[in-house]
Amino acid sequence: MQLALKIWRYDGATGDKALREYEVDAPEEATLLDVLDLIKDRQDGTLAYRKSCRMMICGSCGMRMDGAAVLACKTRMYEIANTGHVPVISAMGNLPVIKDLVVDMDPFWAKFKAMKPYLQPGYEEPPDDKEFRISQERMNVIHKESLCINCGCCVSECNAMDAEPEFLGPQALAKGMRFVGDPRDGAKAERLDLYSGEHGIWECTRCYFCNERCPKGVDPRDAIAKLGAEAMKEGIDEDMGAKHANWFVTSAKTTGWLRETELVPKTQGIVSSIKEMKFAMGLLKHGKVPPPFPPHVAEGVKESRALFDLVKQQGRDGAAGIVQGERALSRLEHALEEDPEHAAASRIAPEQAGGASGGADA
Ligand code: SF4
Ligand code: SF4
Numbered sequence: 218m219q220l221a222l223k224i225w226r227y228d229g230a231t232g233d234k235a236l237r238e239y240e241v242d243a244p245e246e247a248t249l250l251d252v253l254d255l256i257k258d259r260q261d262g263t264l265a266y267r268k269s270c271r272m273m274i275c276g277s278c279g280m281r282m283d284g285a286a287v288l289a290c291k292t293r294m295y296e297i298a299n300t301g302h303v304p305v306i307s308a309m310g311n312l313p314v315i316k317d318l319v320v321d322m323d324p325f326w327a328k329f330k331a332m333k334p335y336l337q338p339g340y341e342e343p344p345d346d347k348e349f350r351i352s353q354e355r356m357n358v359i360h361k362e363s364l365c366i367n368c369g370c371c372v373s374e375c376n377a378m379d380a381e382p383e384f385l386g387p388q389a390l391a392k393g394m395r396f397v398g399d400p401r402d403g404a405k406a407e408r409l410d411l412y413s414g415e416h417g418i419w420e421c422t423r424c425y426f427c428n429e430r431c432p433k434g435v436d437p438r439d440a441i442a443k444l445g446a447e448a449m450k451e452g453i454d455e456d457m458g459a460k461h462a463n464w465f466v467t468s469a470k471t472t473g474w475l476r477e478t479e480l481v482p483k484t485q486g487i488v489s490s491i492k493e494m495k496f497a498m499g500l501l502k503h504g505k506v507p508p509p510f511p512p513h514v515a516e517g518v519k520e521s522r523a524l525f526d527l528v529k530q531q532g533r534d535g536a537a538g539i540v541q542g543e544r545a546l547s548r549l550e551h552a553l554e555e556d557p558e559h560a561a562a563s564r565i566a567p568e569q570a571g572g573a574s575g576g577a578d579a
């Protein structure tokens with residue numbers, strides 16, 4: 218097949234940047250990585266990019282195609298070539314570019330290390346000559362997080378990191394959940410405390426781009442939602458984000474809707490709220506917010522309360538209460554077939570919550 222693509226070339230030493238077009242004759246089964254190899258072999262040996270496994274395992278070949286992060290070795294070019302579209306290839310976002318499609322991964326690995334990505338001692342030791350046996354059901358909680366290959370595609374597209382580079386980000390936090398949810402780890406509370414700090418869990422803006430771009434189905438946003446739920450279950454809820462989520466639950470349970478006028482005092486405290494009073498009065502005057510008293514109670518409030526009670530009865534607090542994406546649900550149902558009672562509960566909850574979607578914090 219004949220195809221063309223444009224590549225943003227960049228020289229870190231001089232700062233020179235240029236968009237170059239290449240035309241290639243490639244086999245129909247070629248991936249983006251194969252096409253880059255052809256260009257490097259036959260047209261321009263100075264083109265720089267990373268690769269290793271060529272089979273979606275090592276995580277080396279993350280880059281952007283038409284502005285969205287992809288693994289080059291997973292991206293087939295046949296359909297693109299057929300449409301005649303000329304894709305633009307560039308380096309991943311949110312990481313400094315060194316040369317062409319190669320980014321500096323040091324900031325990525327620094328955040329990875331900050332999560333303490335190894336099991337911490339402190340758990341109960343198994344009896345002599347015995348091994349720990351952990352049920353599949355418990356490991357399912359972190360199954361998706363364990364699939365991460367550290368490619369950085371999620372980091373590339375993270376809006377919160379774009380606005381605040383210190384934010385730990387989707388990859389590091391997904392890794393954090395992999396250990397928080399591991400029953401063998403002895404430092405769950407310390408981890409949750411660490412991850413709930415400044416630039417942690419609650420800095421995520423829930424844009425879901427990380428879920429959309431992850432090539433391995435890790436769904437990092439779901440992992441962050443699980444971390445938030447686990448932190449609140451442990452009583453680690455001092456951050457404004459946690460208070461915000463708590464208020465959503467209280468508000469929905471008591472009146473069946475979100476009482477936004479009370480959101481600021483409940484989240485930021487009285488002192489901050491007084492500072493915002495002039496702004497709030499302006500909103501009230503222009504009918505942008507309803508009067509706070511008496512609080513409006515929704516007609517269907519009983520339904521909202523029944524849903525809350527049902528979730529409580531099922532014990533679906535913490536990570537177990539997070540509604541997972543479709544792929545994870547099918548895996549959970551498969552694994553829970555030997556435990557029909559629990560399997561039934563896991564099937565009921567997503568439907569009652571409105572179907573499979575991303576995650577929720579509370
Ligand atoms: S959902 Fe959160 S972590 Fe994921 S890309 Fe958006 S801001 Fe970043
Ligand atoms: S979570 Fe997905 S996109 Fe992010 S580093 Fe891991 S595998 Fe890559």
Ligand code: FES
Nearest residue numbers: 270271276278290
């Ligand atoms: S080369 Fe290893 S993931 Fe693409």
